[in-house]
Amino acid sequence: METPHLVSLGGFCQVAFQLKRIGLKACSPYDKLITPWGALIKSLKDKAYAHGVYARPWKGSVRSGDILYHHDFPSKDGVYSTTLIHRIICQAKIARRTRMMDGLTGEVIFFRLGATRRAPFTYVYTEDDGAPTVEDFDELSAVLDQRFPQLRWRLVYAYYAHLSPAPAQLRDRRISVHALRRPRLRDPSQWQGDNGQWDEIFDLALGRPSRAFAA
Incomplete structure (x- = not known):
């Protein structure tokens, strides 16, 4: 049975941290970026x-x-x-991660956390500004199909239920939606997220325990 690639589409570094926690290596330009929904669409195009x-x-x-x-x-x-040399180094790192993502083949499960519809937040784990619309998801589906014609992809969209409303009923069955409960953390802005809730998301997406990746 083919093991799918699990890949972050942002919008925060929490997704990449959780993928790394279960034993997966970074392979996406979105691993360390904060990307509002519009920026995700622009950068995929x-x-x-x-x-x-x-x-x-x-x-x-x-x-x-x-x-x-x-x-x-x-x-x-x-x-x-942000001197010129530091911008050049950043461009090289993002370009390398982009080539890694573009080189994937077969089945891929993308993971996206949160909407952040307007300008990016620097304190993203305690606020969000609305759910993507059906049209937003339709546009993302079309962009992913165009950018990655070689992939059989699915998308898992996760959001914090206490920060953002649930998205409307979606038309693309390749996209699933999962609500995250408010983390029971001493610091509610802790960026890593709740491991237990992410395990539930990974298990549902894979149809089997995700801990096998870390074995």
């Missing part, structure tokens, strides 16, 4: 959009277009450096 060409410090992070780069630029005492 135009690979260069996510490369950080116009990166500048912004509200405790680094922003280029509508994407935040928390982890791809060096910082000291909370101040990020």
Whole structure:
């Protein structure tokens, strides 16, 4: 039985952390980025959009277009450096992750956390700004089909039920929706997420225990 690739589509680094926790290596340009819904669509259509060409410090992070780069630029005492050499290094890293994702074949399960419809947040785990519409998901399906014609893909969309309403009934059966409960964490903004709830999502997506990846 073919084992599907599990790949992050953002919108925050929590997805990549959880995939790494069950033993999977990073293979997506979205692993470390904060990508609002519109930025996801733009960057799937135009690979260069996510490369950080116009990166500048912004509200405790680094922003280029509508994407935040928390982890791809060096910082000291909370101040990020976006010099030309650091932008070139970032572009190279994002381009390498993009090539890894584009090189996938066979079955892929994409995972997306949250909508973040407008500008990116720097405190994304305690706020969101609405659910994607049916039309948003239809557009994403069409873009994924166009970008990855070699893949048999599915998409798991997860959202925090206390931050955002549930999406409407979807037309594409390749997309499933999972609500995350409010994490029982000492710090509600802890970025890693709730391991138990993510295990439930992975198990449902795979149809078997996801811990096998970490064996």
